[in-house]
Amino acid sequence: MIGELAVLGAIAAGLSARWNWWRPAVSGGMPVLMYHKIGDYPPASELKKLWVTTADFRKQLEYLRDHGYTAIDFRDWRDAETGIKPLPEKPVLITFDDGYGNNYDLAFPLLKEFGMKACVFLVYETIEQHNAWHDPKTEPWLKMLTWAQIKEMQDSGLVEFGSHTMRHRNLAELPLDELKWELAESKKRLEEKLGREMLGFAYPYGSGAYRADVRQSALDAGYRFDFSIKQGISVLPWVRGKEAVKRLLIRGDDNMFDFHLNMTRGKARF
Numbered sequence: 323m324i325g326e327l328a329v330l331g332a333i334a335a336g337l338s339a340r341w342n343w344w345r346p347a348v349s350g351g352m353p354v355l356m357y358h359k360i361g362d363y364p365p366a367s368e369l370k371k372l373w374v375t376t377a378d379f380r381k382q383l384e385y386l387r388d389h390g391y392t393a394i395d396f397r398d399w400r401d402a403e404t405g406i407k408p409l410p411e412k413p414v415l416i417t418f419d420d421g422y423g424n425n426y427d428l429a430f431p432l433l434k435e436f437g438m439k440a441c442v443f444l445v446y447e448t449i450e451q452h453n454a455w456h457d458p459k460t461e462p463w464l465k466m467l468t469w470a471q472i473k474e475m476q477d478s479g480l481v482e483f484g485s486h487t488m489r490h491r492n493l494a495e496l497p498l499d500e501l502k503w504e505l506a507e508s509k510k511r512l513e514e515k516l517g518r519e520m521l522g523f524a525y526p527y528g529s530g531a532y533r534a535d536v537r538q539s540a541l542d543a544g545y546r547f548d549f550s551i552k553q554g555i556s557v558l559p560w561v562r563g564k565e566a567v568k569r570l571l572i573r574g575d576d577n578m579f580d581f582h583l584n585m586t587r588g589k590a591r592f
């Protein structure tokens with residue numbers, strides 16, 4: 323397993339300066355991993371880096387297990403904040419954006435095997451449909467999760483769902499009434515369907531997470547945790563009024579050294 327010694331060894335071996343090995347380790351933070359698609363990318367995909375193979379995903383879960391991390395969900399985090407139950411010693415949050423069918427087909431079996439929790443952000447109007455917001459020239463149409471799959475994942479106790487809006491539009495470009503609809507309607511409908519409070523929200527394209535009015539609308543809609551795509555590790559306790567939770571983009575071309583740097587430094591590359 324890769325530990326600090328291996329990292330030092332890698333540095334001594336004179337690895338390329340593209341890596342952030344010199345960055346000090348982040349202490350007191352909770353890594354939040356951001357995945358999209360698990361599996362082999364379709365040859366026509368221009369978003370290959372957002373595909374992580376099952377072999378790599380397995381290695382990453384092994385890393386988490388072997389380094390003593392406990393995967394939590396939004397409810398665990400809320401329960402810690404409200405004093406019901408403290409967080410484990412080394413919490414990690416595994417998130418998936420968009421709600422692809424491959425999250426069920428390929429990621430869910432591995433989560434079950436490792437007994438690790440994860441959270442999936444759904445785009446309400448694409449459930450049982452396809453990734454309609456993508457130009458098919460950039461990313462071929464893909465199956466999204468079905469309600470039956472979503473319910474099975476939720477019932478397993480391993481997967482909690484959050485909202486990623488109704489239609490995956492760029493929130494920063496929407497008029498206020500449509501922005502509010504994307505935020506509130508997706509929350510309401512998902513809660514009706516799943517019988518659970520939607521605690522988590524992720525901004526499509528990360529857009530609006532750092533615009534005060536958009537972010538305020540997300541908080542006003544009632545989401546407890548909002549997630550940006552800003553690379554990094556947010557320190558605990560996270561201050562809701564300050565900024566959206568940072569995440570670590572796990573790229574398809576990352577190796578385990580990148581993963582280790584992400585987990586410990588909050589960043590793998592320049």
Ligand SMILES: [Zn+2]
Pocket residue numbers: 419420486490525526527
């Ligand atoms: Zn998305």
